[in-house]
Amino acid sequence: xxxxxxxxxxxxxxxxxxxxxxxxxxxxxxxxxxxxxxxxxxxxxxxxxxxxxxxxxxxxxxxxxxxxxxxxxxxxxxxxxxxxxxxxxxxxxxxxxxxxxxxxxxxxxxxxxxxxxxxxxxxxxxxxxxxxxxxxxxxxxxxxxxxxxxxxxxxxxxxxxxxxxxxxxxxxxxxxxxxxxxxxxxxxxxxxxxxxxxxxxxxxxxxxxxxxxxxxxxxxxxxxxxxxxxxxxxxxxxxxxxxxxxxxxxxxxxxxxxxxxxxxxxxxxxxxxxxxxxxxxxxxxxxxxxxxxxxxxxxxxxxxxxxxxxxxxxxxxxxxxxxxxxxxxxxxxxxxxxxxxxxxxxxxxxxxxxxxxxxxxxxxxxxxxxxxxxxxxxxxxxxxxxxxxxxxxxxxxxxx
Numbered sequence: 001x002x003x004x005x006x007x008x009x010x011x012x013x014x015x016x017x018x019x020x021x022x023x024x025x026x027x028x029x030x031x032x033x034x035x036x037x038x039x040x041x042x043x044x045x046x047x048x049x050x051x052x053x054x055x056x057x058x059x060x061x062x063x064x065x066x067x068x069x070x071x072x073x074x075x076x077x078x079x080x081x082x083x084x085x086x087x088x089x090x091x092x093x094x095x096x097x098x099x100x101x102x103x104x105x106x107x108x109x110x111x112x113x114x115x116x117x118x119x120x121x122x123x124x125x126x127x128x129x130x131x132x133x134x135x136x137x138x139x140x141x142x143x144x145x146x147x148x149x150x151x152x153x154x155x156x157x158x159x160x161x162x163x164x165x166x167x168x169x170x171x172x173x174x175x176x177x178x179x180x181x182x183x184x185x186x187x188x189x190x191x192x193x194x195x196x197x198x199x200x201x202x203x204x205x206x207x208x209x210x211x212x213x214x215x216x217x218x219x220x221x222x223x224x225x226x227x228x229x230x231x232x233x234x235x236x237x238x239x240x241x242x243x244x245x246x247x248x249x250x251x252x253x254x255x256x257x258x259x260x261x262x263x264x265x266x267x268x269x270x271x272x273x274x275x276x277x278x279x280x281x282x283x284x285x286x287x288x289x290x291x292x293x294x295x296x297x298x299x300x301x302x303x304x305x306x307x308x309x310x311x312x313x314x315x316x317x318x319x320x321x322x323x324x325x326x327x328x329x330x331x332x333x334x335x336x337x338x339x340x341x342x343x344x345x346x347x348x349x350x351x352x353x354x355x356x357x358x359x360x361x362x363x364x365x366x367x368x369x370x371x372x373x374x375x376x377x378x379x380x381x382x383x384x385x386x387x388x389x390x391x392x393x394x395x396x397x398x399x400x
Contacts, residue, residue, distance in 0.1 A: 079169075080380040080392040081158040088181060089392070090167055092155025098148040098169050098177075100184055105144030146184030150177050157199045161207070166223065168209055170197035176211050178223060190221055192228045199241045203248050208265075210251055212242040218253045220265055230268045234261065241284040241295075245307075254281035254295050262293075262307060274305045276312040285326035287333035292350065294336060296323025302338060304350055304365070314365040316348050325381045327389070335368065337389050339378030345371045345391050 079092035089101040153172030160167055160181065167179040176190045176197055195214035202209045207223040218239050220230035232239075237256035244251060250271070251263045258280060262272035274293065283296035292313070293305045300319035305312050321341035328350075329335040336348040347368040376393035383389055 077379075077394045078154050078156055079158045081160060082380075082382050082384070082390050082392075083160055083164050084385045085164075086384050086390065088160075088164075090158045090160070090169075090181075091392075092158050092169055092171075094154040096149070096151040096153055096155060096171065096173075098151070098155055098158065098167070098179065100146040100148060100167065100179075100181060102144040102146075109143045148179050148184065148186065150186050150189065151175065153196070156197065159200050159202045159209070161202045161209070161223070162204055168200045168202055170200040170211060172196040174213075176200055176209075176221075188226065190226060192219060192221075193217070198238065201242050201244055203244050204246060205248050208248070210242045210244065212239040212253055214238045216255075218242050218251065218263070220251065220268075230265060232261075232263045232268055232270070234270050235259065237280075240281055243284050243286050245286055246288060246290045252284060252286055252293055254284045256280040260284070260293060260295050260305065262310075272307060272310045274310050274312070276303045276305070276315070277301075282322040282324055283326045283338070285328055285336070287328045287350075288330060289333055292328075292333070294326050294328075294350070296326050296338060296340075298322045300340065300342070302326065302336070302348070314350070316350075316365065316367070318346055318367050318370070319344065324377070324379045327381045327383055330383050330385070330387045337381045337383070337391075339381040339391055339393070341377045343373045343375065343377055343393075345373070345378050345381060345389070347389075 076094045077091055078094050081090050083089075087103055089103060091099050091101070093099070148169075151169065151171040151173055155169050155171050157170040158167060165180065165182055166187065167181045169177050169179065171177070174191065174193045174195060174197060178187045178190070179185065180187055190211075193211065193213040193215050197211050197213045199212040200209065208220060208229070209223065210218055210220050212218045216233065216235050216237065216239060218232040219228045220232075222229060232251065232253065235253065235255035235257055239253050239255050241254040242251060245262075249265055251265055252260060253263065254260045258275070258277040260274040260277075260281065261270050262274075263269065264271050277295060277297050278301070279298040281295045281297055285294050286292070286307075287294075291307060293307055294302055296302045296319075298321075300317065300321055300323060302316040302319075302323055303312060304314045304316070319338065319340040319342055323338050323340045325339040327337045329337070334350060336350045338346045338348065340346070347370075349365055349368050373393065374395075376395050378391050378393045380392040381389060
C-alpha cells in the first residue's frame with residue numbers, strides 16, 4: 001500500500017515538474033531566443049511553403065505535416081565545442097542527441113569518397129554501379145561520427161574535461177550527462193537542478209565542473225561524485241552562463257538579471273558583483289591571466305570589467321543582435337573574438353595586464369577586424385592550442 005502511494009506521489013511530482021518546465025520555457029526570453037533564433041537549421045521559406053502546401057492538401061496528410069514541422073524543429077543544432085587540439089568536435093541538438101565528430105576519421109572518409117568518385121568517372125557502367133553501391137554503404141554508416149543518446153530535452157551546452165577523455169552535456173531535462181569521448185558511450189547522469197540547465201563548464205584542472213540553471217543557481221560538482229559540492233545562490237533570475245577562473249578558485253556566472261557575479265568555490269560566497277548590462281547576457285569569458293571578464297548581451301554589446309575591483313572598463317558595440325560566444329586569445333589575452341547572430345566574427349582590442357600588475361587598455365579598446373560568414377549565425381568561437389581561431393555555426397538557407 002505504501003509503495004503504491006509513493007509511486008503515485010512520484011508520478012504527481014513528475015507531472016508538476018513537467019508543467020513547471022513548460023511554463024518556464026514559455027516565459028523565459030533566453031529560452032525563446034535559443035529555440036527560435038540560435039543555431040537553427042531550416043528550409044528556405046519558399047521550399048517550406050511548398051512542402052506545407054502539399055502536406056495540407058488532404059486530410060490524410062495533416063498528421064504527416066505536423067510530424068514534418070516537428071522534425072524540422074528538433075533537428076536544429078544547439079551547442080558546439082572543440083577539443084583544444086581540434087581532434088574532436090562535439091555538437092548538441094534540439095532532438096536531445098549529442099554527436100561526437102572525429103576530425104581525422106572524417107577527413108579520411110572524405111578523401112576516400114573523393115577517390116571513389118574519381119574512379120567512377122573513368123570506369124565502365126557495371127563498375128560504376130558497384131562503386132556507387134559501396135559509396136552508399138559508406139554514407140549509411142558514416143565513419144568518425146558517434147551518436148550519443150540519453151537526454152530527453154534539447155542540449156544547450158557542451159564542454160570537454162581538461163584531459164579530453166570525457167564530455168559534459170547540459171539539457172532542458174534538468175540533467176547533466178557525462179560521456180566518454182574515447183568510447184562514445186554514456187558514463188553517468190547528474191541530477192540536482194529542478195529546471196533546465198543552460199550551461200556547463202569543466203574546470204581547467206582537476207575533475208570538478210560547474211553548471212548554470214534556470215532555477216537561479218550555479219552548482220559545483222565532481223565527476224566522481226553524484227552529489228552537488230557547492231550551490232551558488234543569489235541571482236534574481238536564470239543563471240544563463242558559467243565560466244571558471246584560470247586559477248580554479250573562483251567561478252563567474254552571468255544571469256538574466258543583467259549582472260555578472262564572481263564566487264569563491266571553496267566557500268560558495270559571492271565576492272564580486274558586476275553590473276552594466278542593459279539586456280540579458282548571452283556569452284561570457286574570462287581572460288587567460290584572470291584579470292578581466294567580458295559578457296556579450298542580446299543587444300549586441302560587449303561589456304568588460306576589471307575583476308580586481310569589479311569596475312566596468314569599456315563597452316564594445318558593433319554586433320547587430322545577440323553575441324552568442326566570446327573567446328580570449330591564448331597568448332596575452334589582448335584580442336577578444338566574438339561570434340554573433342548577425343553572421344559575423346569580430347576581433348576586438350581589449351585591456352591587458354602590465355608588468356606592474358595594473359590593468360590598462362592595449363591602445364584604444366575597439367574593433368580590429370570583422371569577418372562575414374556566408375549564411376551562418378556564429379554560435380561558438382574558441383582558440384586552439386596554437387592560438388588559431390575556430391568558429392562554428394549552422395547554415396541557414398535564405399530565400400532567393
